Amino acid sequence: MKKLQHFMLGMSLLLAFTACASPIKNAKTETYKVAGNCDMCKNTIETAANKKGISSAEWDKDKKVLTLTYDSKQTTPSEVLKRVAYAGYDNEQFLAPDDAYAKLPGCCHYDRMKKETSVAANPANEQKESETVVNEQEKGNLLSGVYDHYFALKDALVKDDGKTASAKALALAKAIGEVDMKSMSSEEHAAWMNVSGDLLMHAEHIAETKDIAHQREHFSKLSQKIYTLTETFKPGETTYLQHCPMYNDGKGADWLSKENAVKNPYYGSSMLTCGKTTKTIR
Amino acid sequence: MLWMPLITLAQKTVRYDLYVRDTIVNFTGKERQAFSVNGSIPMPELHFTEGDTAEIWVHNESKKKTSIHWHGVILPNEQDGVPYLTTAPIPGGTTHLYKFPIVQNGTYWYHSHMELQEQNGMYGAFIIHKKEETKLPEYTIVLSDWTDMKPFEVHRRLHMANDWSAIKKAVVQKGAVQSYADAIAARSLKTKFGNEWKRMLAMDVSDVYYDKLLTNGRSEDEVPAFKAGDRIRVRIINGSSSSYFWIRYSGGKMNVVASDGMDVVPVPVDRFIIAVSETYDVILTIPSENTAFELQATSEDRIRSTSLWLGTGIKQLISPLEPLKYFEGMQMMNDMIKMDGNLDDMGMNMSLQQMDMNVVMYPEITGSKKKKKQGHKHMDMADGKQYKSNELSEIVTLNYNMLRSPVKTTLPEAKTTVYHFELTGNMNRYVWSINNKTVSEADKILIRKGENVRIIIYNNSMMRHPMHLHGHFFRVLNENGDYSPLKNVLDIMPMETDTIEFAATESGDWFFHCHILYHMMSGMGRIFSYENSPPNPQLPNPEKSLKKLYADDREFHFMFLNDFATNGNDGEMMLQNTRWSLQAEWRLGYSAKMGYETEVHMGRYIGKMQWFMPYVGLDWRYRRMESGETERNLFGQVNTHNQRTVLCAGIQYTLPMLIVADVRIDTDGKFRLQLMREDIPLTKRLRLGLMYNSDFEYMAGLKYILNKSFSLSAHYDSDMGFGGGFTFTY
Secondary structure: OOHHHHHHHHHHHHHHHHOOOOOOOOEEEEEEEEEOOHHHHHHHHHHHHOOOEEEEEEEOOOOOOOEEEEEEEOOHHHHHHHHHHOOOOEOOOOOHHHHHHHHHHHHOOOOOOOOOOOOOOOHHHHHHHHHHHHHHHOOOOHHHHHHHHHHHHHHHHHHOOOHHHHHHHHHHHHHHOOOOOEEEEHHHHHHHHHHHHHHHHHHHHHOOOHHHHHHHHHHHHHHHHHHHHHHHOOOOEEEEEEEEEHHHHHEEEEEOOOOOOOOOOOOOHHHOOOOOOEEOOO | OOOOOOOOOOOOEEEEEEEEEEEEOOOOOOOOOEEEEEOOEEEEEEEEEEOOEEEEEEEOOOOOOOOOEEEOOOOHHHHOOOOOOOEOOOOOOOEEEEEEEEOOEEEEEEEEEEOOHHOOOOEEEEEEEEOOOOOOOEEEEEEEEEOOOOOOOOHHHHHOOOHHHHHHHHOOOOOOOOOOHHHHHOOOHHHHHHHOOOOOOOOOOOOOOOOEEEEOOEEEEEEOOOOOOOEEEEEEOOOOOOOOEEEEEEEOEEEEEEEOOOOOEEEEOOOEEEOOOHHHHHHHHEOOOOOEEEEEEEEEEHHHHHHHEEOOEEEEEOOOOOEEEEEHHHHHHHHEEEOOOOOOOOOOOOOOOOEEEEHOHHHHHHHHOOOOOOOOOOOOOOOOOOHHHHOOOOOOOOOOOHHOOOOOOOOOOEEEEEEEEEEEEEOOOOOOOOOOOOOHHHOOOEEOOOOEEEEEEEEEEOEEEEEEEOOOOOEEOOOOOHOEEEEEEEEEEEOEEEEEEOOOOOOEEEEEEOOOOOHHHHOOOOOOEEEEOOOOOOOOHHHHHHHHHHHHOOOOEEEEEEEEEEEEEEEEEEEEOOOEEEEEEEEEOOOOOEEEEEEEEEEEEEOOOEEEEEEEEEEEOOOOOOOOOOOEEOOOOOOOOOEEEEEEEEEEEHHHHEEEEEEEEEEOOOOOEEEEEEEEEEOOOOEEEEEEEEEOOOOEEEEEEEOEEEEEEEEEEOOOEEEEEEEEEO
């Protein structure tokens, strides 16, 4: 009996060993530069690079180097690095798509490998670019960071994207903490102090979860508070107060948007254009 | 070839020699037959300058007849290259000269118009430069689709509603079969039931599985060496047989400057769909150095893509398009289709690609999650906002309303004749037609030189169609009024109504047809024929020629199936065309007691949806009965004979849930009612079949599809009991 137990133990150890040891045939090992920041990055990069029995990879956070072992008859380093780039990480062969990079959690927003020299693509784009510049100059608002992140959060909810919403809410919470209160007038300071605690609380709640229904509950309250701020702190550009009469069992909810066209953050794709603009804030 | 227009070409005769040969290609690791021209696929890129005379010698060194059509090019009728309609086909081993003056400029292409040769490699770019061209570097890409299956096989299988193509797609992308298991996984079982209730097969945006998509004959093509800030004109030609492509660029917006060869006022977009046989010119900007930017073409079904890399160095990717949300699309179709099979746009007045019902399937526009089922009363359907891609998202998608001609395109003052074309189709039997008539079933449309022709097209089928007019440009009437764009291909989506018009300035016969190759070959087209045209020297016997043209959509397709099981052989054979069907079924036991049975009938499908088929036939059966044994049916009718030979007449009707009801009476006065449903897709490869009839015969069977020819099968049959075996399908 004992012998059998030993045997079993031996077998399971052997199995465990073979499972750990890479079973990759025709193995080749090479290293590649892959950008990234943190342990979360490491996890994402390795998940993207690994493919059972075909490729296995380890990413060194400090050196920013991916050690890749792959079956040279089944795949190529390019294929693996392409997957890593699609997951959001620049590397020596591929630059990640911009939207893939944007979707990474806040802590993973590493410095990109290539700073694009922006070039006016065509007259239409030129015009657009100069417009944005003007807007940014006009802004000079104490709460511009808060507003920007609020809009980013709203856009994520419009897209039913709980993960991005969570990341954007985290950024919003950070921006709330970094608001420059010293430059505020006493009136502004009072208005800010009145709601900043609630803002932070709702932002953090949204950041903590990826459950979009829960995020939307907090977003409706967050939006009310943000709206009260627009009285004192004018947003840099024209902003619209919009209203969905359906949300919360017909009690309705508001939100702010930079565009007049309705894109409902409370229902997202299921009824994107439900709602109406109730007020224009200039 | 990177074309740098350094010199202004003088007016001259430009000669090309094209050698068509049978060849063996290997795109996927498997060797396949194809056609090469001057040794390459695609055919060579031809360049001309406006004012030249084209002299193209086609040396047909293959064994097959061929005929080359110059797509979008204005030319004399007998040069148009539609075999038997405008030009005599070129027999193997002979040479034919095409000669015509070049009277326009822009991006065009050429392809074989003979049978299915276009799918086999016969397509290429036909570029006409302006006399004085802006000094931009330019590059041309010809997009195409490649299948390892013979085009003839592809076509035959489409007509037999064979779902092997969907299974192949599902290998690449889960869920493409849209089986009941897929429906349960997507929590859309009700949607799937609703779909079959309305007698539809799986929701699909394209019919054919392609093994490869190609840019200039390669999976990935590249143009090297650009500086930051360089601008390049890319001429994009969709030379595929049945694939639409989404075009996107990783280096920013694309500036669309021409469509189907005609200039348009530049419009910057994030993406656009290029219909089969359309061409678009875009100007791209290279944002930075030492980086290659991706111009990606993804098939509309999002199964595969192909790319052009602009520049060298580290590659800036663009995110792949996420898989379609098939069941959202299916629900949308369920909502839009009426019980009689007609489409109902719910008063949305759809036109010009603005309202894309498919956006409900696009995760990048409508989110990746399944839509919540909440009653939302004030979701105003009438303005169709929820289908307008550009209002739903930041992504700017080109549509025909955004195309504006830089010059007035109004037609000369003349009498205008208006035609109404309803695009009709039947997915289950792959019948495609206009006003429910195929090319061979309809008369030529007679038009007069000097008049204006306006066509109002309504797409009442469930697929989009790229409708192409030979030898003319038409105006696509849009909000730009006098400046409506000129095109020669109109992509029209299901439920859309578009208006096009052209001035009748030519003579001869001109083809107007859907450019999806398999739709065209099924008869989706019309012939515009100028009254009092001079005789065409190419076609000495026009009536005989026309019959040959008509033969395309009159073709019969053959199908055979036999189940070799332990309890007997079960099989059927079908020979079908647009309207007629000859069917034979057999059940052969291994002993006289089990019996032998065959039924043969010939029927004709009636109506647009082809749910109704009356038939006549002959039945023969032999079964040795025990003495005193009688058979009695639901109606109390009795049979005591071992052998019976009877004539019968009956009707088949397809019920909701795709159940085929078959009622018949034979010369012995016996009635039979039978209900049958085959090929219920349970999972990707598992199919269920059920049958019951008033002779108290019943059958239930499962089939597991191994490959395109073989399935494992198991069934229970009231005559023969339980059996297992394999099924061979051709």
